[in-house]
Amino acid sequence: MSGSAREVFHVMAKPTGAVCNLDCEYCFFLSKEQLYPDSEFRMSTEVHETYLQQLFAAHPADAEVNVSYQGGEPTLMGLEFFARSVELAARYAGPRQTVLHTIQTNGTLLDDEWGAFLAEHRFLVGLSIDGPREMHDAYRVDKGGKPTFDRVLRGWEVLTRHGVEWNALTTVNAANADHGLAVYRFLRDELGAGFIQFIPIVERMTPEMLPMADAGWGVRAKDRPLYRQSGSAVTHRSVTGAQYGRFLIDVFEEWARHDVSDVFVQMFDTALAHWLGMDQVGLCVHARTCGSALALEHNGDLYSCDHYVEPDYLLGNIAAGRMMLDLVDSPAQQAFGTAKFDTLPQYCLECDVRFACNGGCPKDRFATTPDGEPGLHHLCAGYKAFFGHVDASMRFMADRLRAGQDATALRDWYAAADAQRGRNDPCTCGSGRKFKKCHGAQANPAAPTTKT
Ligand code: SF4
Numbered sequence: 448m449s450g451s452a453r454e455v456f457h458v459m460a461k462p463t464g465a466v467c468n469l470d471c472e473y474c475f476f477l478s479k480e481q482l483y484p485d486s487e488f489r490m491s492t493e494v495h496e497t498y499l500q501q502l503f504a505a506h507p508a509d510a511e512v513n514v515s516y517q518g519g520e521p522t523l524m525g526l527e528f529f530a531r532s533v534e535l536a537a538r539y540a541g542p543r544q545t546v547l548h549t550i551q552t553n554g555t556l557l558d559d560e561w562g563a564f565l566a567e568h569r570f571l572v573g574l575s576i577d578g579p580r581e582m583h584d585a586y587r588v589d590k591g592g593k594p595t596f597d598r599v600l601r602g603w604e605v606l607t608r609h610g611v612e613w614n615a616l617t618t619v620n621a622a623n624a625d626h627g628l629a630v631y632r633f634l635r636d637e638l639g640a641g642f643i644q645f646i647p648i649v650e651r652m653t654p655e656m657l658p659m660a661d662a663g664w665g666v667r668a669k670d671r672p673l674y675r676q677s678g679s680a681v682t683h684r685s686v687t688g689a690q691y692g693r694f695l696i697d698v699f700e701e702w703a704r705h706d707v708s709d710v711f712v713q714m715f716d717t718a719l720a721h722w723l724g725m726d727q728v729g730l731c732v733h734a735r736t737c738g739s740a741l742a743l744e745h746n747g748d749l750y751s752c753d754h755y756v757e758p759d760y761l762l763g764n765i766a767a768g769r770m771m772l773d774l775v776d777s778p779a780q781q782a783f784g785t786a787k788f789d790t791l792p793q794y795c796l797e798c799d800v801r802f803a804c805n806g807g808c809p810k811d812r813f814a815t816t817p818d819g820e821p822g823l824h825h826l827c828a829g830y831k832a833f834f835g836h837v838d839a840s841m842r843f844m845a846d847r848l849r850a851g852q853d854a855t856a857l858r859d860w861y862a863a864a865d866a867q868r869g870r871n872d873p874c875t876c877g878s879g880r881k882f883k884k885c886h887g888a889q890a891n892p893a894a895p896t897t898k899t
């Protein structure tokens with residue numbers, strides 16, 4: 448971790464632990480119920496208060512403090528829990544601290560009462576949706592294996608009806624990875640998403656767990672083997688490096704032509720920050736070091752990262768007398784954060800786009816470099832393709848921003864180049880299709896629709 452922990456850290460609290468009302472096939476977190484076999488998985492009022500008290504105490508006097516909930520499914524706690532969170536935040540925030548309430552949800556339990564509450568307290572809501580119906584329902588199913596698209600759409604309607612600020616959290620997986628443009632146009636045009644995070648699904652498995660995982664588990668989450676970051680096999684639901692690169696390029700080619708400055712795609716913002724030479728970038732996976740995004744379990748256990756809620760990465764318990772800031776600043780957490788850079792294989796250190804990629808998240812570094820060194824990221828091919836593809840555009844935007852101008856000029860740059868392009872020329876995204884049938888088309892007629 449770089450810089451002072453007090454300035455940069457962020458905690459995602461899991462008030463229901465891993466408990467969720469859905470059973471998404473790719474969810475690595477559901478099996479974490481096994482870490483707490485006798486628990487009822489509800490954050491107590493004592494732990495809740497300790498969390499808020501310590502969170503504000505651990506931040507600088509003039510900081511914006513993010514009070515963040517995710518899961519499992521945090522809305523299972525009910526509205527009262529979040530009303531209390533707002534009260535506790537008001538009680539413990541310093542006079543110059545500001546509060547940002549955030550919640551990540553599958554959206555299926557939201558109703559008008561929720562909508563009014565989230566709007567009143569200006570929550571920023573992360574809504575999990577994987578694209579149009581067929582793609583979303585491929586893996587995002589409930590406990591009975593039933594599709595969830597309609598229920599998520601009802602949740603989205605609640606948010607929009609009440610004017611709640613929301614972000615789309617969209618996984619990139621085997622079912623939607625070949626349809627980047629359709630996914631993006633759906634989020635932008637049908638849902639009106641203004642901020643989008645793409646999350647690649649890499650379900651890392653040991654050979655022993657793979658057959659069960661590939662078969663969709665077939666048992667309840669609590670009976671699955673505990674998911675750990677080990678093994679070098681991946682499930683059929685996982686995205687490949689080549690697919691992920693194509694997906695991002697597909698989206699970028701649309702965004703660059705039409706949406707620069709209007710739609711924020713976290714990966715593109717992060718890339719631009721790197722091309723501008725900034726230290727703090729949005730996505731931890733592409734930061735030089737990490738360790739500043741911790742996970743708090745329902746009982747007060749603080750872990751190094753949401754992806755490492757495993758016994759070996761338990762830092763301590765804030766309800767058992769450990770101070771959150773001490774744990775965040777602990778040698779173990781510092782080592783966790785700096786290892787991200789220190790363990791890069793030579794292949795990454797010599798890579799042209801290392802400054803922007805930084806080797807990706809350590810959890811997915813189970814591939815081998817061409818010269819046989821372990822520790823390469825599973826998605827390396829995609830990262831190389833994407834960061835290489837956007838280099839000229841990122842340089843263009845970075846130059847404009849350094850000159851005090853607007854990055855939106857990238858749209859005009861693309862338009863001028865497109866004006867010279869034949870409609871039957873190959874598309875700039877590298878799909879092999881004609882430009883007029885790909886990014887040169889105003890809308891994708893093949894894109895599935897949400898209209899029911
Ligand atoms: S381990 Fe991965 S997900 Fe966790 S903070 Fe580091 S880069 Fe981010």
Ligand code: SF4
Binds near residue numbers: 831
């Ligand atoms: S693109 Fe590949 S080689 Fe380059 S830094 Fe990223 S993971 Fe390493």
